[in-house]
Amino acid sequence: MAQSFKKIVIFGVGLIGGSFALALRKAHAVSEVVGFGRSAATLEQARQLGIIDRIGEDVACEVADADLVLLATPVGQMAELMARISPHLGAHTLVTDGGSTKGDVVAAARANMGGRISQFVPAHPIAGAEKSGAAAAMADLYVGKKVVLTPLPENSNESVARVRLAWEACDAVVSELTAEQHDAVFAAVSHLPHLLSFALVHDLAQRDDRDLLLSFAASGFRDFTRIAASSPEMWRDISLANREALLRELQAYIGELTMMSSALEAGDAARLEQIFRTARELRAGWAERQGQ
Amino acid sequence: MAQSFKKIVIFGVGLIGGSFALALRKAHAVSEVVGFGRSAATLEQARQLGIIDRIGEDVACEVADADLVLLATPVGQMAELMARISPHLGAHTLVTDGGSTKGDVVAAARANMGGRISQFVPAHPIAGAEKSGAAAAMADLYVGKKVVLTPLPENSNESVARVRLAWEACDAVVSELTAEQHDAVFAAVSHLPHLLSFALVHDLAQRDDRDLLLSFAASGFRDFTRIAASSPEMWRDISLANREALLRELQAYIGELTMMSSALEAGDAARLEQIFRTARELRAGWAERQGQ
The missing domain is CATH 1.10.3660.10 (6-phosphogluconate dehydrogenase C-terminal like domain)
Incomplete structure (x- = not known):
């Protein structure tokens, strides 16, 4: 799976986001990973640990040419992030998330992503979270773990397949449910x-x-x-x-x-x-x- | 603790009873262990595994000169056993049990042991029971585990101390509560x-x-x-x-x-x-x- 994704942008480089980056790197499925987050220290740590290549500075710039954006922050911060990134997403940029509830995330996306809603493919990686933070991130966190996608009616089959490909590159077992299910x-x-x-x-x-x-x-x-x-x-x-x-x-x-x-x-x-x-x-x- | 008990009789030579015997042997705290049980095959297995020295034949005989009798059967069988052994207990024979509830065991003892009630010191060893049977018995099952004694008002201090000594010889941590507590x-x-x-x-x-x-x-x-x-x-x-x-x-x-x-x-x-x-x-x- 050589270079399936040229550039991935990750918001929240802790256990969920950091492990996603490490797994995709290990699978040689991504060329460049850019990280955003609230804590400069965590971002710097993630860079030093080889989780991300660069710490992002300009959100609008970075999401414009990204293949994939992962929202790996607490669910409570996602609505604001969606509003911030949506106007700048490239036409082919897909967005997914790591939230453990889906109805509320989908509602936030509908309220904040407007015409870009078709580019958001919600996901829930079922991975234990006893530890947290960039230092806890592991390339094999998702190996054999379940990831549930809850695609929207607006998503194209191709978009769902691309997001599935990313999680499968982490060696996760991907399935699909509606958000309500x-x-x-x-x-x-x-x-x-x-x-x-x-x-x-x-x-x-x-x-x-x-x-x-x-x-x-x-x-x-x-x-x-x-x-x-x-x-x-x-x-x-x-x-x-x-x-x-x-x-x-x-x-x-x-x-x-x-x-x-x-x-x-x-x-x-x-x-x-x-x-x-x-x-x-x-x-x-x-x-x-x-x-x- | 050399030979604290000359002879111990055990009813039920599975995980609880068998491990008690093995632990006391390892501590050199008993000279002879006699086993009774419902299954001849289990008793023979216990003998071959060195858990017991002999398979008992005559209950009346064996309990008459025993220092200690352990009831390690399911609680539901204890009332009948108490009735069977009580008339034959020696004057210095103590009885204890391994049941995980105590109010009902004490009630059974009061109903079935008559004037011998002072010789019964109830106990509950808190040891996991994921496995069962003689083959699962281990000399170190009780090491560091809690054993709760629920002494009766009729028990002498010496009787309680003797039963405590037996469980402590298994390296258990012994405490006392009332049966109700x-x-x-x-x-x-x-x-x-x-x-x-x-x-x-x-x-x-x-x-x-x-x-x-x-x-x-x-x-x-x-x-x-x-x-x-x-x-x-x-x-x-x-x-x-x-x-x-x-x-x-x-x-x-x-x-x-x-x-x-x-x-x-x-x-x-x-x-x-x-x-x-x-x-x-x-x-x-x-x-x-x-x-x-």
Whole structure:
């Protein structure tokens, strides 16, 4: 895949953006990477680490002849960025993003990109973010990881194929959903579990005997609450961005717990065992397919 | 600790009972270990693996001159065992157990051990049970792990000290709670998380699009649902054995989720961030103390 992209511009050269650049470089899929960001120190670090070739100075200039622009900032900053770059995008410049919610990003694009909306192909790379920053960027972050594209009706097939090509050059496994499907899926398998894990620990934090309780917490607690160590700001933003789907999931889950509570109160051993068994079988089948 | 116990009798020579025997042997804290169990094949395997010296034949005989008897069977079998052994216990024979709930085990002891109740010192070794069976037994299973004793008012200090000595010979960290405290603590930090994890996967299992949903599940889901791969029978029994405390925890948690749902519905960013931050800080402090 020699030089599929002559020039790529990346806004936000941290874990997501930096790893994208490193992966494309490793695949010899890009000739030049230009970086923008809020922190001069991070940009300089990214340049020294070989993530970017140059630190961008003039946004209008740089996006005009870019093949691809990646928005890898927090989702909250994307609307403003879209408004800034849209008037200057070249006719063949494509834009993609790394946001973990899609309905809100698409809405921001529709509000801020005007006639350039067909050039924006939204994406969500599913890559763990326990670390952050340019120093955490890795050329193999996306290897074997899923990336979901949520193409717009306005996107041409060629535009979607080009953005897919970029993520595939990172050795990611690319699939497509509508933005609405995407947000419903991730509410169920990612956003809800994060909320539930935060809720358990927050519940314990309110108690006078929390230190006693925690002193007996073991490996089950450790695994269940690992995601409660995630960034409060990021999960505040994700929760609010995907509020409708997440509220539906929360209500369904409260219903599930109420049913389980009734079975427990009634001492219904058969029902409890059947619930646990159904869960274990689905979980085991998933783990086998995932090789985890 | 040379020969602290001349003879130990173990009912159930699987992971819990077998590892107890191996650990005491390694510490040179026991001269002879006799095993009983439901499966002749498992007992023979335990003998060949050097877990036990002999397979017991006559319960009455063997417990009469034992220093210590460990009940390491499923909790549901303990009442019957207690009734069988009690009339034959020597005057100095102590009995302990490895059950993960304590209120129900104590109730079974009161109902079945009569005047021998002072010889029973209940215990709960907190050791992961992902594997089971004699082949899974390890001399170092309990090293650095917590064991909770829940002594009875009838136990003499000497009896509690002897049972503590046995678990400490396994290099476990021994602490004491009342049975009621124990069950309340484990409802909060172990039993509730297991139910919540089972509930999430069971909720997904009911859906027509479960395969699509699961195909996008990633590492957060994996960690959160690891305990949903636990034994349905064992968790049915634990849930029912600790029903009252677990129902209280479930209600508190449903209240927590309802509060979180209201904050989300109101778009209360500050409240959500504060909940997540409080949780993360408590979790981080715990992880640091545990070295996990």
